[in-house]
Structures are given as C-alpha cells and as structure tokens.
Amino acid sequence: MSKMRLKYSKEDPVKYISHLDLLRTFNRAIKRAGLPIAYSQGFNPHPLISFGLPLSVGVTSETEYMDIELQTAVAPQVVIEQLNKVLPQGIKILAAMELGNKKDKLGSAIVWADYRVEVDLKIRLDINLAEHLENLLKSNELIINKEGKKGVKQVDILPQIHSLNIEEQKEKTVVFTMRLSAGSLSNLKPEMVLQAMEKYIEGFEVDFAKIHRVRLLNKDHRNIAKI
Amino acid sequence: MTQKIDDRILSRVQKPTRYIGNEWNSIHKDPEKVDVRFAFCFPDIYEVGMSHLGMKILYHMLNDREDVYCERVFAPWVDMEQKMREYNIPLFALESGDTITDFDFLGFTLQYEMSYTNIVNMLDLAKIPLLSTDRKEGQPFICAGGPCAYNPEPLADIIDFFIMGEGEEVLNEIMDLYIDWKKSKESRIAFLDSVSQIEGVYVPRFYNVKYNHDGTIHKIAGVEEKYPAKIKKRIIKKLEHAYFPDKIIVPFMEIVHDRIMLEVFRGCTRGCRFCQAGMVYRPVRERSPEKLLEIAQALQKASGYEEISLASLSTSDYSALEKLTRELIEMTEKEKINLSLPSLRVDSFSLELMEKVQKVRKSGLTFAPEAGTQKMRDVINKGVTEEDLIRSVTLAFEGGWDNVKLYFMIGLPTETLEDVAGIADLAYKVVDAYFSVSKEKRSGRLAVTVSTSSFVPKAFTPFQWHPQDTIEQLREKQKYLQSKIKNKHIKYNWHDPELSFLEAVFARGDRKLSKVLIEAHKRGCKFDGWSEHFDFEKWMQAFEACGIDPKFYTSRNRKYNEVLPWDHIDVGVTKKFLIREAQKAFSGETTPHCRQECTGCGATIFGGGVCIE
Ligand code: SF4
Numbered sequence: 001m002s003k004m005r006l007k008y009s010k011e012d013p014v015k016y017i018s019h020l021d022l023l024r025t026f027n028r029a030i031k032r033a034g035l036p037i038a039y040s041q042g043f044n045p046h047p048l049i050s051f052g053l054p055l056s057v058g059v060t061s062e063t064e065y066m067d068i069e070l071q072t073a074v075a076p077q078v079v080i081e082q083l084n085k086v087l088p089q090g091i092k093i094l095a096a097m098e099l100g101n102k103k104d105k106l107g108s109a110i111v112w113a114d115y116r117v118e119v120d121l122k123i124r125l126d127i128n129l130a131e132h133l134e135n136l137l138k139s140n141e142l143i144i145n146k147e148g149k150k151g152v153k154q155v156d157i158l159p160q161i162h163s164l165n166i167e168e169q170k171e172k173t174v175v176f177t178m179r180l181s182a183g184s185l186s187n188l189k190p191e192m193v194l195q196a197m198e199k200y201i202e203g204f205e206v207d208f209a210k211i212h213r214v215r216l217l218n219k220d221h222r223n224i225a226k227i
Numbered sequence: 228m229t230q231k232i233d234d235r236i237l238s239r240v241q242k243p244t245r246y247i248g249n250e251w252n253s254i255h256k257d258p259e260k261v262d263v264r265f266a267f268c269f270p271d272i273y274e275v276g277m278s279h280l281g282m283k284i285l286y287h288m289l290n291d292r293e294d295v296y297c298e299r300v301f302a303p304w305v306d307m308e309q310k311m312r313e314y315n316i317p318l319f320a321l322e323s324g325d326t327i328t329d330f331d332f333l334g335f336t337l338q339y340e341m342s343y344t345n346i347v348n349m350l351d352l353a354k355i356p357l358l359s360t361d362r363k364e365g366q367p368f369i370c371a372g373g374p375c376a377y378n379p380e381p382l383a384d385i386i387d388f389f390i391m392g393e394g395e396e397v398l399n400e401i402m403d404l405y406i407d408w409k410k411s412k413e414s415r416i417a418f419l420d421s422v423s424q425i426e427g428v429y430v431p432r433f434y435n436v437k438y439n440h441d442g443t444i445h446k447i448a449g450v451e452e453k454y455p456a457k458i459k460k461r462i463i464k465k466l467e468h469a470y471f472p473d474k475i476i477v478p479f480m481e482i483v484h485d486r487i488m489l490e491v492f493r494g495c496t497r498g499c500r501f502c503q504a505g506m507v508y509r510p511v512r513e514r515s516p517e518k519l520l521e522i523a524q525a526l527q528k529a530s531g532y533e534e535i536s537l538a539s540l541s542t543s544d545y546s547a548l549e550k551l552t553r554e555l556i557e558m559t560e561k562e563k564i565n566l567s568l569p570s571l572r573v574d575s576f577s578l579e580l581m582e583k584v585q586k587v588r589k590s591g592l593t594f595a596p597e598a599g600t601q602k603m604r605d606v607i608n609k610g611v612t613e614e615d616l617i618r619s620v621t622l623a624f625e626g627g628w629d630n631v632k633l634y635f636m637i638g639l640p641t642e643t644l645e646d647v648a649g650i651a652d653l654a655y656k657v658v659d660a661y662f663s664v665s666k667e668k669r670s671g672r673l674a675v676t677v678s679t680s681s682f683v684p685k686a687f688t689p690f691q692w693h694p695q696d697t698i699e700q701l702r703e704k705q706k707y708l709q710s711k712i713k714n715k716h717i718k719y720n721w722h723d724p725e726l727s728f729l730e731a732v733f734a735r736g737d738r739k740l741s742k743v744l745i746e747a748h749k750r751g752c753k754f755d756g757w758s759e760h761f762d763f764e765k766w767m768q769a770f771e772a773c774g775i776d777p778k779f780y781t782s783r784n785r786k787y788n789e790v791l792p793w794d795h796i797d798v799g800v801t802k803k804f805l806i807r808e809a810q811k812a813f814s815g816e817t818t819p820h821c822r823q824e825c826t827g828c829g830a831t832i833f834g835g836g837v838c839i840e
Contacts (some may be wrong), residue, residue, distance in 0.1 A: 013247040016237055017479040021244060028251070028477055028531030032560075039563060058238045069589045086531070088479075208235050 003072040003099035014090030019054040032086040052106040061213035094226035108127040112217040113182035122205040160188035231324030235445035244480040245273035248321035251477040252807030254290040262294040270345035278484035287472035298322040318353040337375035340733035341756035347748040378686040380792040383431035384741035423837035427461035444790040457797040464835035466512040474529035486534035494538035496821035503685035516551040536567040543572035591630040599649025629671035638682040638696035651711035689808035692785040725763040737792035801829035
C-alpha cells in the first residue's frame with residue numbers, strides 16, 4: 001500500500017458540482033487513468049479516497065487536497081500526468097506527494113482557510129469602508145443569524161475571523177481577502193462575513209459575491225501540506 | 228472552458244450542474260470549422276434526457292463527422308426558465324453555451340406524449356416560430372424522431388420533418404443532403420422538398436388531410452405525386468455492424484440511469500397486444516455476446532463508470548443470455564464494478580444470477596403479469612400464467628427475497644370488475660406463496676406492492692381501434708381494487724387517470740391537435756409528466772378554446788375501415804395482421820412469439836433479424 005496526497009484546483013464552471021459529484025468524478029477518473037487504487041474490505045468495496053474540507057457549491061479553489069491509497073507505489077509525477085489526462089476541464093491535479101507511513105488525517109489538520117472574495121455591491125459606497133471594517137473587527141462581537149437544522153440561531157462570528165482586508169476597491173466592486181476558521185471543529189463561510197457586513201455597515205449591500213479559496217492552513221497558520 | 232451563463236443565474240437555481248456541460252467525453256468543436264450545427268433536444272430535464280441511450284449513440288455518431296457539431300439541449304427546469312425569461316437568455320446548447328436560435332437543426336426525440344408541451348416551450352425559449360409554416364429562411368429546421376414519431380400527426384404543424392425508425396443511417400444521409408443544399412443556396416422549401424425523398428423522412432406540410440363530416444379522416448395524400456404515399460420506417464438490418472460509440476458522456480450529477488447501458492437487442496418477439504414498442508421495433512435483431520463484451524470493455528475504459536446494465540425490451544429472451552452474463556460477471560468482478568440486471572423472467576437460472584450480482588441486499592423483484600385473470604392475459608397475449616408467477620415468486624421467497632413488485636394494467640379491452648378483482652386475488656396468492664415457504668428458508672418482512680397503470684390504446688397495436696375507459700370508469704376500477712386489497716403485506720399504487728386520458732388523446736390524435744398543444748403551452752402547460760406541474764384544468768380549457776372534444780380521440784370505437792391519422796406511416800407490421808390480432812384478442816386466442824412460429828406480421832419486408840434467421 002502506498003498513500004499519496006494530491007493537491008488540485010476546482011474552477012469555473014465545475015465549481016457548481018456538489019462534493020458528492022466531485023467524489024464520483026474522481027472515482028471515475030482514477031478508473032479511467034488505470035491507477036492501481038486500493039479498495040476497502042467487505043461486501044461492497046469502494047476505492048480508498050478521502051478529502052479534506054468540502055468546498056461549497058459555487059466556490060472555486062486553487063488548493064484542495066485529497067488522499068488516495070494505491071495498491072502499488074506509483075511515482076507522484078506519473079499520478080499527476082495520468083489523472084490530468086482524464087479529468088474534465090476545470091479540475092486539475094497541481095501536485096502530489098507520497099505520504100509514507102504518516103498517519104495525519106487531512107480533515108483534522110485544517111484550521112484556517114484564506115479566501116479571496118470579489119463583491120459586486122448594489123450601490124456604490126461613499127464611506128470609508130476600510131475604517132468601518134477596522135471598527136467592526138475591534139468591536140466585542142459580530143452577531144449574525146445562522147440557519148441551522150433547528151431554525152435560526154444567533155451566533156457571534158468574531159472569534160472565527162483571523163483577518164479581513166480590502167485588497168482592491170473600484171466603483172461598485174470590492175475585493176476582500178479573509179482568513180477564517182475552517183475544518184470540522186469550527187468553520188466560517190465567507191458568506192457569513194458578508195452577511196455581518198451587510199448588517200453592521202450601512203449601505204453595504206451585496207449584489208453578488210465570487211468566492212475563491214486560496215489556501216488551507218493548519219493551527220500554526222502554515223500550509224497544511226508541503227505541496 | 229465555457230461558462231457563458233452568468234453566475235448570478237447559475238448560483239440562484241436548483242442543481243446548476245444541469246446547465247454547465249463540460250462533462251468528461253462531451254465534445255467541443257470550433258463552430259467556425261463545421262458546416263452543420265445540430266442541437267439534439269430532449270424535451271425533459273438533464274437527468275432524464277442524459278439517461279436516454281439513443282441520444283448517447285446519435286450524439287457521438289454525428290460528432291464523429293468533422294463537418295457536424297452536435298450539442299445537447301434539455302428543457303430547463305421551471306426555476307431556470309424563469310431566470311432565462313427574466314434576463315432574456317434564449318435557450319442555449321450545453322457544449323458551447325451558444326443560443327440555438329440560428330443553429331442548422333433542432334432534433335427532438337419523442338419518448339412520451341406528455342413531453343410535447345415542453346417541445347413547444349423549448350421552441351418558444353429558443354425564439355423560433357412555433358409553426359413550421361412561420362419559419363423563415365435562415366431559421367433552423369426542426370426535426371423529430373423516436374417512438375412517438377410513429378404517430379406524428381399531433382405535432383404535424385410544429386415539426387418540419389419527422390424521421391421514422393432508427394436514426395443511424397438516415398441522419399447521415401440528411402446531413403449530406405443538407406450540406407449540398409447549403410452550398411446551393413436554394414430556398415428552405417427546396418430543402419424540405421428534397422429531404423422528403425429520403426426513405427423514412429416525413430414532411431407533414433406536403434400532405435393534405437381531408438376530413439369527413441363526423442371529424443374522422445377521409446383521406447391523407449401527398450400534395451404532389453412525388454411525395455411517397457407511405458413513409459417506410461428505417462431500421463439497421465444488422466445490429467452487429469451498427470455504429471456504437473466507444474465512449475459516452477460521464478455526467479457530474481447523478482442521472483436517472485447512471486451507468487453503462489448495453490443494448491443487447493432491438494425489438495421484441497413477444498407480441499403483447501397493448502405494447503407499441505413490441506410492434507414498431509420489429510423485427511428482433513440481436514448483438515453477439517462477443518460484440519457486447521467488446522462494447523462493455525471499451526465503454527468502461529472510456530468512462531470509468533462503476534456499473535453496467537443490460538438494456539432491452541425483454542432481456543430474458545436474449546438467445547445468448549447465459550454466455551453474456553457469465554462473461555460480464557467475470558469482467559465486472561475483475562474491474563471491481565457492478566452489473567445490474569433488468570427485470571428478468573424469474574427462474575432458477577436468473578435467481579442464481581441475481582444471487583451472484585446482488586451481493587449485499589436482496590432488493591425488490593419485479594413482475595409484470597399485466598392482468599389479473601388468465602382470460603385477460605390471453606386477450607393481451609401476455610404469455611404468463613398464474614402457475615408461472617407463483618412458481619417464480621416461490622423460488623424467489625425460498626432464495627431469501629421478501630420484496631415483490633407486481634405491475635398491472637387496468638382498463639384493458641373486455642375487462643370486467645371480476646378481472647379487476649383478479650389482480651387482488653393474484654396478490655393474495657403471492658402472499659400465500661410466501662407463507663407456504665418454511666420459516667427457516669424465507670426471510671424478513673414480506674412486502675408486496677401492486678401498481679396499476681391505466682391502459683392507453685396506442686397506434687400500431689391491435690388495440691388501436693379500441694376506446695379507452697373513461698376517467699370515471701378508471702377511477703371506479705381503482706377504487707374497487709383498493710377495496711379488495713385489505714392485507715397489511717400488500718400496498719396498492721395507481722396512476723392518475725387524467726394523465727392517462729391525455730396521453731391517449733395524443734397517442735391516437737390527428738393534426739388538429741397541434742393547435743391545442745400551442746394553446747396549452749400559452750396557458751402555461753409544461754412538464755405534464757411531472758405530477759407537480761400537470762394541470763388538467765388548463766388542458767381542458769385549451770381543448771375548449773380550440774373547439775376540440777378530447778373524447779373524440781379516446782372514447783370512440785373506430786371501425787377497421789376508418790382512415791387512421793397514421794395510416795401513411797409504414798412500420799412493417801401490416802393492418803391485416805393487427806386486425807387479425809384484434810379479432811383473436813376478442814375471442815381470447817393467443818399468438819405464438821416469433822421464435823416459436825412466424826405469424827406473418829409484415830416485418831419481413833426489412834429483410835433482417837429474427838424473420839430471416
Ligand atoms: S415477420 Fe414473423 S418473425 Fe418477423 S417479426 Fe413478424 S411475426 Fe416475427
């Protein structure tokens with residue numbers, strides 16, 4: 001058995017496929033590539049593939065990770081080439097590395113995620129947005145309504161925001177970069193941050209937001225993999 | 228990479244994956260470098276349309292030609308349609324994202340009558356005139372084929388030309404002709420004129436229909452001598468050598484039949500008298516197990532699919548079933564993929580087979596006795612007896628199955644309430660069969676599901692002259708049956724009789740119905756096959772507005788010498804044979820199937836398949 005970690009990107013318009021669709025897509029691509037994927041034991045064997053943090057529908061990314069297990073060792077470069085030949089446009093393997101005997105699970109390593117969020121506003125802002133943001137982050141709490149299984153809940157998202165900056169601002173378009181809690185323990189979606197801004201900043205009304213995940217980080221704010 | 232549809236729209240509709248294309252094995256070409264842009268249109272949503280085998284075959288066949296770019300178009304679901312209308316986005320093709328308004332062809336596949344309003348709606352969304360005669364030079368030609376095309380008349384004013392029968396050869400002939408025509412810069416009507424001379428092509432506007440005073444047809448004839456008096460369906464004589472793609476599109480999202488479908492044979496030898504497919508696809512033509520295995524392997528490699536299934540009308544009748552399944556099991560085990568079996572006739576062989584392929588769960592077994600009494604099964608020529616059924620279910624119960632689905636039809640010709648009660652009796656006998664199996668052998672909790680659909684008389688069947696039960700009669704029979712089923716192990720499901728009624732109108736309708744379709748569309752009818760969208764009231768208003776009585780098509784007993792709206796279509800099976808079959812039905816006589824004895828149905832004229840074996 002040989003474990004391998006792959007880094008891949010998900011672009012337009014494949015960003016609209018669900019996590020389940022993505023799983024199916026990789027299963028089938030691995031079969032097409034003829035890679036010696038390992039299977040689980042039992043009556044209904046399934047290929048051994050595991051993912052990090054699922055990406056929301058509609059979000060693009062340049063750093064997604066998944067782990068696969070192969071029956072026999074294949075050079076990382078070969079895996080990259082074989083898979084890219086049979087992956088639909090919009091999904092691309094960027095890098096691969098052997099994991100050896102390392103047991104670290106992808107999911108549990110992820111603590112932070114960096115996003116680039118391009119927002120089209122409904123109306124042009126004539127306030128100093130940067131100042132407002134700064135004040136927001138200095139406040140005691142940022143309460144938003146979150147829809148859960150048991151109806152709407154009020155949550156404070158401030159502790160889940162590590163940083164929030166304006167990268168660019170022009171006419172009705174603002175580009176933000178944000179580092180937010182990510183992973184199985186605590187996860188904040190960029191949409192929630194926008195919702196808070198809409199609530200606390202007068203005149204800030206989102207028409208449409210294009211969200212892109214740039215990086216996944218561990219608790220020390222380092223890339224979760226060396227690839 | 229193409230994403231021409233704005234994020235603002237895609238992110239605000241359900242299942243945007245339906246509209247993004249770009250799936251593995253989808254074909255992308257440079258539109259500048261082709262002569263023909265062909266939109267293969269399926270008048271239902273993506274998940275349904277993508278499950279259709281015919282589309283998979285013809286899509287790749289057309290795209291294998293360098294001069295043709297074939298793209299797929301599906302009916303947008305209502306939320307997407309609303310957005311498209313709001314943002315003024317015409318219907319677009321999945322591959323290029325281009326609007327299809329100025330494509331060369333739109334080809335619709337007609338799989339069920341209840342998709343007709345979607346065709347009208349799609350034309351409307353594509354900003355193409357709804358009536359054939361309103362289309363101008365430079366606008367696309369609208370063609371249609373598929374099983375419902377055998378009675379093309381309800382769509383006669385809408386479709387420019389129909390293709391009768393199997394498309395593999397004739398479509399290529401049409402493409403060649405079109406490319407020549409385009410170079411010649413002749414008129415639109417000139418193209419229709421020359422395409423009408425290709426065997427299997429029907430151009431309705433070149434045919435006049437004269438009516439009698441009572442609304443029945445007096446005569447259907449070409450406006451000129453040169454238009455064929457009979458349009459003969461096309462078939463592929465030797466399926467073995469027919470085109471079959473070496474790849475299929477692999478959708479991102481789950482579709483209805485999300486697997487490789489192996490077309491084992493075309494046609495059906497059985498001759499059930501209610502079944503249109505069994506008549507119009509004659510004669511039976513098989514592929515060899517070697518060829519099928521070759522196809523299975525190629526498609527598996529090219530798609531990475533995790534499941535293969537056998538697709539044919541009555542797969543149990545395949546002459547090399549044992550060899551084929553043995554080899555497929557070997558292959559699928561090696562590749563670690565699943566083999567899924569269609570509902571096979573249950574005997575010890577098929578049970579053993581199912582045991583082998585269904586490793587984990589013994590899911591439901593399906594049986595289709597179609598009618599509850601032997602008298603009725605003889606009327607419809609369904610060669611299944613009560614003993615057959617009980618023997619089969621007993622075998623299944625002994626093998627550990629405990630979930631059985633039984634399919635029946637109500638409203639069949641000559642059916643009485645006793646025959647309806649026979650359905651309940653049969654279900655009770657299945658329950659008894661379960662309890663007759665010793666406790667050690669049988670398993671779980673018995674669940675018997677009885678489903679009834681309502682009989683819809685179809686063109687080119689022995690029952691094409693017969694009236695359909697009224698909605699009230701059907702409902703009464705459903706209620707009666709329900710009252711007869713009082714057993715905690717039996718569940719009863721039935722179909723909406725209004726939908727069956729409407730299906731029957733169009734199944735045997737004439738060209739007067741084109742205007743009803745357009746009227747129904749104007750009133751908002753679409754996705755009629757989806758119960759949440761089916762609006763019977765609106766339909767009845769549309770009929771009224773057009774001054775047409777739908778019961779004329781459903782409740783009338785037609786005489787054998789009446790001119791039927793589809794009499795100018797030749798499917799091989801002759802009227803003489805159908806009358807003979809109808810007469811035998813009413814005297815309860817059965818007819819052997821093609822492999823027992825040829826009963827001279829007329830399909831020999833094609834010189835292929837079972838007729839010449
Ligand atoms: S001609 Fe005879 S063998 Fe051929 S389809 Fe008809 S009944 Fe069957």
